[in-house]
Amino acid sequence: MVAGLTVSERQLALLVLGLLASGGLAMAAAGRGDPLGAHGFIVLIISVALAFLVLSRYHDPEPSQERLSEYYDDPTRVGIVLAMIWAVIGMFFGVWVSALLAWPELTFVDQAWASFGRIRPVHTSGVIFGFGGNALIATSFHVLQRTTRARLPDQFSPWFVLIGYNLFCIVAASGYLMGVTQSKEYAEPEWYADFWLVIVWVVYFAIYIRTLMRRKEPHIYVANWYYMAFILVVAVLHIVNNLALPISAGSAKSYTIWPGVQDAMVQWWYGHNAVAFFLTAGFLGMMYYYLPKRAERPIFSYRLSIISFWGITFMYMWAGSHHLHYTALPQWVQTLGMTFSVMLLVPSWASAGNALATLNGAWHKVRDDATLRFMMVAAVFYGLSTFEGSFMAIRAVNSLSHYTDWTVAHVHAGALGWVAMITFGSFYALVPWMWKQERMYSPKLVEVHFWLALSGTIIYVFAMWNAGIIQGLMWRTYNDSGTLAYSFIESMVAMHPYYIARTVGGLFFLAGAVVGFYNIIMTIRMARRGAAAPDSASDVPAVAVQPGE
Amino acid sequence: MGFDHDQLVAFAQKWGLLYFLALSAGVAIYALWPSNRKRFDRAKHSVLDKDDRPDGARHGKR
Numbered sequence: 001m002v003a004g005l006t007v008s009e010r011q012l013a014l015l016v017l018g019l020l021a022s023g024g025l026a027m028a029a030a031g032r033g034d035p036l037g038a039h040g041f042i043v044l045i046i047s048v049a050l051a052f053l054v055l056s057r058y059h060d061p062e063p064s065q066e067r068l069s070e071y072y073d074d075p076t077r078v079g080i081v082l083a084m085i086w087a088v089i090g091m092f093f094g095v096w097v098s099a100l101l102a103w104p105e106l107t108f109v110d111q112a113w114a115s116f117g118r119i120r121p122v123h124t125s126g127v128i129f130g131f132g133g134n135a136l137i138a139t140s141f142h143v144l145q146r147t148t149r150a151r152l153p154d155q156f157s158p159w160f161v162l163i164g165y166n167l168f169c170i171v172a173a174s175g176y177l178m179g180v181t182q183s184k185e186y187a188e189p190e191w192y193a194d195f196w197l198v199i200v201w202v203v204y205f206a207i208y209i210r211t212l213m214r215r216k217e218p219h220i221y222v223a224n225w226y227y228m229a230f231i232l233v234v235a236v237l238h239i240v241n242n243l244a245l246p247i248s249a250g251s252a253k254s255y256t257i258w259p260g261v262q263d264a265m266v267q268w269w270y271g272h273n274a275v276a277f278f279l280t281a282g283f284l285g286m287m288y289y290y291l292p293k294r295a296e297r298p299i300f301s302y303r304l305s306i307i308s309f310w311g312i313t314f315m316y317m318w319a320g321s322h323h324l325h326y327t328a329l330p331q332w333v334q335t336l337g338m339t340f341s342v343m344l345l346v347p348s349w350a351s352a353g354n355a356l357a358t359l360n361g362a363w364h365k366v367r368d369d370a371t372l373r374f375m376m377v378a379a380v381f382y383g384l385s386t387f388e389g390s391f392m393a394i395r396a397v398n399s400l401s402h403y404t405d406w407t408v409a410h411v412h413a414g415a416l417g418w419v420a421m422i423t424f425g426s427f428y429a430l431v432p433w434m435w436k437q438e439r440m441y442s443p444k445l446v447e448v449h450f451w452l453a454l455s456g457t458i459i460y461v462f463a464m465w466n467a468g469i470i471q472g473l474m475w476r477t478y479n480d481s482g483t484l485a486y487s488f489i490e491s492m493v494a495m496h497p498y499y500i501a502r503t504v505g506g507l508f509f510l511a512g513a514v515v516g517f518y519n520i521i522m523t524i525r526m527a528r529r530g531a532a533a534p535d536s537a538s539d540v541p542a543v544a545v546q547p548g549e
Numbered sequence: 550m551g552f553d554h555d556q557l558v559a560f561a562q563k564w565g566l567l568y569f570l571a572l573s574a575g576v577a578i579y580a581l582w583p584s585n586r587k588r589f590d591r592a593k594h595s596v597l598d599k600d601d602r603p604d605g606a607r608h609g610k611r
């Protein structure tokens with residue numbers, strides 16, 4: 001990876017790593033006796049290790065000018081592997097934390113770090129940011145170059161984004177285990193990690209803009225719009241929700257600047273748009289590129305894709321308040337969120353329908369090709385969970401579903417059925433292209449992964465649907481004397497079989513991800529053994545970049 | 550601040566609605582404008598144009 005950098009980029013890398021190492025050192029010094037200090041050492045060790053890596057290859061020959069007539073895919077390749085590593089870690093923690101609900105003694109060591117409250121965010125951040133984020137970064141670099149027919153603007157900044165982002169993920173996950181958290185859903189990392197992510201994110205957006213400015217296609221393909229909405233809106237959400245004052249420069253602890261119900265509103269404006277722009281817009285970008293590619297059919301209606309893009313980006317912005325039904329939030333704001341959530345069904349189903357209509361005429365491929373089937377199932381689950389989301393946002397439905405496992409079912413129908421399935425489908429399409437192979441190491445294992453993932457999702461979602469509705473009903477059932485018929489603990493006991501079923505479903509899904517990871521690694525090893533197909537230079541941008549850029 | 554809560558709410562609700570309607574109309578007009586058809590058609594086919602596969606079989610290459 002260092003060999004792909006020019007000498008001036010290697011110097012820039014060393015400079016940035018030097019600054020990062022001094023930042024880590026400063027954190028370690030200022031944060032003695034505080035988790036901030038531990039994070040300082042983590043940052044220091046990682047940046048010094050990377051600097052050694054750059055130095056060890058510093059005198060390697062520079063990449064030739066011919067590189068400019070090819071796409072720059074090294075960051076995509078590394079990003080795919082990182083995404084799969086995070087998938088296995090994040091899903092493992094998911095299975096563990098779900099098992100804790102069924103068997104609370106499973107903290108093994110009875111240590112604080114293994115308690116539910118600490119390992120749950122390792123699961124959520126691991127799968128959303130570790131797996132999902134790396135998958136988005138890796139595929140966005142690939143899609144951006146192919147659809148604009150332009151090479152990434154330089155070799156350094158994609159690495160800065162990918163490695164910097166993973167540093168954020170490591171600091172986040174290790175912080176949770178030490179008890180560092182802002183206690184905000186999907187925004188748990190503390191102020192210094194948030195600050196670092198802003199820097200990474202600005203560079204990410206700049207890569208997009210710089211590449212688009214040199215594009216050789218007149219029109220910006222719709223997938224790029226989705227990726228750009230993902231990058232831009234996540235930046236805005238992240239900054240606004242994480243405005244906080246640390247109690248001192250040497251402490252990990254900070255307090256948000258938002259008071260009371262405003263904090264709740266800002267948090268769920270953030271939280272729901274994290275679902276919308278992190279887990280939906282970016283992955284729709286994936287779908288709009290890899291699904292037509294794999295099916296070898298153009299998207300059913302390009303116009304519909306534009307209308308649904310603007311519908312989704314506009315309407316999601318207002319939907320967050322449906323998380324705060326029956327709270328101190330003004331009634332009209334709750335109603336606004338509910339109304340926009342219901343209207344969101346239109347652009348969401350337009351996207352899902354567009355994907356399925358694209359497959360019309362290619363159903364024989366869906367039957368034979370597990371990769372395409374992953375994408376088809378993803379589109380179905382996308383349609384399903386967006387319908388469910390609109391439905392649950394209705395105030396009366398929400399009074400039954402809120403605070404129950406129905407919400408957990410809904411989230412996982414989206415996360416397992418839509419986000420993970422479209423990612424696996426895209427990866428199975430992308431990996432052979434990236435490593436110049438005709439196919440994956442084992443198409444049979446892709447098939448195995450598909451059925452493990454699908455059955456795991458179905459077991460999980462049905463278990464949680466049942467659990468959630470039973471919970472909701474038990475909590476609102478009154479007896480003849482007008483008091484609650486069930487105590488809270490009775491509803492917990494009733495959940496036990498569903499929690500076991502949920503853990504089994506999650507285990508299936510994790511097993512599928514492990515199989516997928518193995519298959520990808522074996523495909524890479526196949527490529528290393530020199531089984532490259534001929535004519536690997538067919539994959540080139542339309543016009544070479546000028547060296548000065 | 551010259552605004553009280555009710556004024557702010559009235560402002561947000563009225564102009565928010567107009568903003569929403571204007572944006573919807575703008576998007577619909579842009580997407581359905583007849584002369585845009587050509588570039589959309591090109592965009593939707595062009596992603597298939599260039600075959601990524603290392604076997605060099607360039608399906609759909611025009």
